[in-house]
Amino acid sequence: MRFIYFILIISCLSCNNERVLLLPEIENAEVTEVLDVSPAYIFYDETQPDSTLLNRKNLIITTNWLVNVDKRLTLRQAIPHIKFLQDKKRNAEMHKNEDAKNYFSCNDISIQNLGFMDFTEDYYKLIDIENDSINLQILNPSDEHYRKGVLEHGYISLSVIFNKNGLVKYKNGFIPISQYISEIPIYDSQIVANGFTLNLYFDKDLTFQDYISIKSELSKFLNDEIILGHFQYIY
Known part of the structure; x- marks a missing residue:
């Protein structure tokens, strides 16, 4: 077939x-x-x-x-x-x-x-990331907010920002998605949330081939502790 x-x-x-x-x-x-x-x-x-x-x-x-x-x-x-x-x-x-x-x-x-x-189940939204920056939740493994129990039984939201080359913004540079995932403190016993929700942001100049490659690569890391948000943002 x-x-x-x-x-x-x-x-x-x-x-x-x-x-x-x-x-x-x-x-x-x-x-x-x-x-x-x-x-x-x-x-x-x-x-x-x-x-x-x-x-x-x-x-x-x-x-x-x-x-x-x-x-x-x-x-x-x-x-x-x-x-x-x-x-x-x-x-x-x-x-x-x-x-x-x-x-x-x-x-x-x-x-x-x-x-x-x-x-x-994907919803696409075109945004101006500069105007939307107040809503971004940047990964910071040492953030004590992760450990305060505010999101007990919920998920901590992370804004995963891809540039036009398919790399993820992290600290002062850009890294591959596999390296970014390894920075998420999934196994920190002090974090009482269920896990992390990745909200994806893509540069509008990213090719569709690179977009598919990223989504395919991401699927390897998804589990009960790391899930994807339904909205995907194009900036």
Whole structure:
């Protein structure tokens, strides 16, 4: 069945001789098969004002949506179209299927086939990070606030800020996400909260490929103590 979907997508992309869509690459996708689907495409197209072209004519509201985004696009280009598609499904009044999900299609190089990333529960918000800086919760492992029991049985929020190169702001520099995760005091016995919620902030000039790579890398570290917030912020 996965092979059929792979051929279906390639066939659709081949309908226009001049149009090519490069899927973002991923390894060991958690989802490798999706049934009852309809596709949307967000192409990289330099002839368009924002270099993007959305094709959604084949979407059926009651199905699982496979959103195929060209990996060369930046978040500034891709996210408005993704938000538009999400709102279209969430605001549907008739024939709504609460079980239908949204997935990004990816090229899973570990299996040489399609893989999928679920983004059904993700909410994207475009912000001015300078104006929003008062709301940022920067990681400080020595912060005594973590140990005062204010968030007992709750989660401590952390603002994880990625620059356009996919690195995370920490102290006076930028580090890989794996190193950032290692700085979170998960095993500090004095912290009585359930864990930490990561609220993700992405530079608008980050490519969609880098965005998918970051989300895939993050999934390796998620557990009961480290969870993701539903809102993702583009600055």
